[in-house]
Amino acid sequence: MRMQRAEQTTGAHIEEDNLVVGVDVGGTKIAAGVVNAQGQVSGRIKLPTDTSSVEHTLQAIALSIRSAIQAAHVPSQRIKAVGLGIPGIVDPAQGVCQLSVNLGWQHVAVKAWLERELQLPCFIENDVSVAALGEGLYGVGKGQENAVYLSLGTGIAARAIIHGRLYRGAHGMAGEIGHTVFAPSGPLCRCGARGCLEALAAGPALARNAEDKLQRGESSLLEGIMQEQAVADLRAEHVFEAAARDDALAGQILREAGQHLAYSIYLLAMIFDPQMVVIGGGLAVEGSPLIGATRTGLTHWMKQAPVFREMLSQDAVRLASLQGDAGIVGAAALAIAEARTRSFL
């Protein structure tokens, strides 16, 4: 017994000394930082994403990692692993990014390239999965046994954290609620189906919905807002701005999107039975009318469906808390989880 306790103490001591680097690889910028076992970030670095070639993008990633280590002023031998969140389809076991539209990547062996370059164990995952890990382990979901993370932005996807680990499913596609059909005769989605949640409620869908209504001659403050800002393309933020000015058309678009989002949270809760649902991504803004409409939709389902009411309360539906650090902390959480599994952390 005494030996066991001594080992545990040593283990804890080593852990506190160890650090990892978390990297948030985006289509326009790369953010990196040094992260400790408590999820605290130091040496934050932001670089533009050089997408002129695969090699250049990988070099920019390597540069961001080295710069973060320098900026954190820590001896490099304390850095034990690197985690990366990548916007696209990722095979974490092979360390390969199969497809990233944003980076212009197809079958890029990210892990092998970086490990050769940096002489450090590297782990990659999809960016939404990484954000889910970050929020689940170090953000608002900290301490929960099970949490579902719903990412709202240009795309919509959910990920579940079960017993402190990302649940990937058989093909790494668990939580693909964004490409689940809610309205079979609805608008065409980029996945090829009609009426997916993403085609009904993601950022581009809100903009497209507004454009359709304007073209049908409905009146709205939206045209004035676009003239003021001298922009040609209507975007989701314009719909939010119009809604904030009590525009009826914008309000209706967000109400409808909120109803679809509420149904998606209802389904995720009925199927995963999580302790918490965390809403993250670019559209998860406190006080936003989209989040308000989603909560109104949830109240409807709680009234309508007694079993759901027992499973989830409004308090258990929370907005992501890590803000700008989400990608870095999430990628670090991936590195920490993977390194611990392989027992070198």
Place this chain on the structure above:
Amino acid sequence: MRMQRAEQTTGAHIEEDNLVVGVDVGGTKIAAGVVNAQGQVSGRIKLPTDTSSVEHTLQAIALSIRSAIQAAHVPSQRIKAVGLGIPGIVDPAQGVCQLSVNLGWQHVAVKAWLERELQLPCFIENDVSVAALGEGLYGVGKGQENAVYLSLGTGIAARAIIHGRLYRGAHGMAGEIGHTVFAPSGPLCRCGARGCLEALAAGPALARNAEDKLQRGESSLLEGIMQEQAVADLRAEHVFEAAARDDALAGQILREAGQHLAYSIYLLAMIFDPQMVVIGGGLAVEGSPLIGATRTGLTHWMKQAPVFREMLSQDAVRLASLQGDAGIVGAAALAIAEARTRSFL
């Protein structure tokens, strides 16, 4: 290192000798059997369920366990644990059945009572969860990393087996697809909501749907079938029989129910991303028109939704294979899993 290997060998040896008893507690009968680590059953016993009092029901369960051990002709010291599947809401951690309508139970401390009576570790779970464990670990789902079990009968519920273990969720309610609303203006469900899957496609729903159509004056072979059999109440099996005789009304009822069931499998697959979906329960009969209609509905979704097509094939949707032994083997799987977790098996 040598010590570790020796321990492992001993462990494997002990495991093969060890046996558990699996008990399927139903509202009308109790089935029990002795099960080995390979899921093989011996000493099958079936007793009527004495529901005249809680004490009597518990005594009948204890009797079924002792009888199964006797019938299996094995020394009782080889029996290391007992697993029980109970039709109702179960708290496995406390070992309490909170509510069983079929048994007339409310807050019955099953585990404590049986452990005192039998001097053996006992583990309880909901009967659908137990069937999911049995099919996932020893039945058609054997060898799969993740499987979803969909039980179709008087009720409808799904359960997920993840990495060889039952996934319970935060409140033990993960997989409550039966009480998920698919048609908000649909028929009232016993849970209080309208248009739940269970109210649209479970056995009683099929019968109710047929009765409604008959009362509206639609013509069908159903009335003749009920007269032939001299029964007053229309049941799901009459709808199946009429459909088998090409009755249009019965065929339409099963087609509609199949569409709802297909949508439920679609949702479960998009959210859990399982390697396999196993359909079990009383209505999961090979060649049944309900299963046929469900497969037709799945083909529709596979055509409609490219992402779903990548995640699940018709081959990955299977009928349960354990037949009459499902409850016993599933309960035994629970006992084996729990006993291993507590390392006395």
